[in-house]
Amino acid sequence: MHGLPGAQMVVTDLTEPDKRADALGKLGLCFGIGMVAGSTLGGTLSTRYGETFAACVAAGGSFISFLLVWTFIPKHTKIQAPQDNTDKKSNAKSVFDLGEITRLMKFPGVAKTFMVKIISGLPSGIFQVMFSVIAMNFFQLAPEQNGYLMAYFGIVSMVIQGGVIGRLTSKYSENSLLLLSIGMSSLVGLAQVFMANVFQFCFIVLPMMFSLSVFNVITDSMLTKTVPSSDTGTMLGLCASVQSLLRTIGPTIGGFLYHNYGVASFGFIQFVVNMVVFVFMLRNMVNSKDEHRE
Structure with missing residues (x-):
């Protein structure tokens, strides 16, 4: 589960x-290839x-x-600074160290971006958690058809992460791309309100995967x-x-809503x-530009 992180x-x-x-986008492409190929091979072998x-x-x-990790990944990927015994003891933190989390949140922009990541990602996370139920009950898909739809998700995600995100980040700022992904996610939600069948959903998948991929990569990069x-x-x-967190609270909220x-x-x-998040961020960007001019 923690191979990707x-x-x-x-x-x-x-x-x-x-x-x-x-680089994070291309890494997502590699894992996407593994997910599609692994699912297909696993079904065939089973x-x-x-x-x-x-x-x-x-x-x-x-x-x-x-073996590949053991052979090719460096033992230390960060610059190692000499430390005495006192420093080593002070750096021995618990995995669930609330003080450490609080310290990170105090860096400029971290708390705001992290809250945007949670709040904006919650609705799409709930939909993803409930998708298997939606596919069976709302779309009336058989297991084989559901597998094809999931493969379609993977292929669209791979194209976006491998061929689109890199070009966008070279031309536009991360703040602009984050604003774009949140605005597009809002429009995707509006389209889902009027969605009636799986064919319409297949068209919605394109902007949905674009907004999700850009949102996740950009927020991780910014943080x-x-x-x-x-x-x-x-x-x-x-x-x-x-x-x-989204997978923990998503089923309860999603089951109630559905x-x-x-x-x-x-x-x-x-x-x-x-x-709401889009308007909030747009207002902050305008205010920051005005302050910069002054």
Whole structure:
């Protein structure tokens, strides 16, 4: 489960800040290829040779990954500064050190970006958690058809992360791209309100995956740039914890909304929440530009 955050930490340490968003996007492309290929291969092996054989192949693949990491990933990806015993003891922090989290939140811009990541990501996170229920009950998809739809998600995400995000980050600022992703997410929510079948949803997937991919990559990149290089791993760990938080509270909120208000409620909440965040961020950008001029 933590292979992706671990790889993000290594890539963050080994890339320059101005190229970080592009590198994180291409890393998402690599994991997307693995998800699509692994799902397809796993289904084929399970059907032809049984689940035990498929699990053994997966274990073998994990062992190969271990050897690749052992061989090619440097032992230290950060610049190592000499420390005495006192410093080492002071740096021995608990995994759930609230004081450490509070310290990171005090860096300029961290708390605001982190709150935007949680608030704006919550509606789409709820929809993703509930998608399997929506696919079966609302779209009436068979398991095989659902697999094809998930593969379509993966392919669209790979194209965006591998071929689009890098070009955008080279031309536009991260603040502008974050504002774009939030605004587009709001429009996606509005489209979901009027969505009636799976064919319409397939068209909505394109802007939806674009906004999600840009939003996740840009927020991760911005948060790692606002803290010292020694804290980038901790910050990426906190970013990963946001997804865990959404998966924890998402089923409860999503089940209540789906049972009482239907699928359209997910889109309506996403539209309202992201529109509020969009207006808030746009206002802050305008105010910061005015202050800079003065």
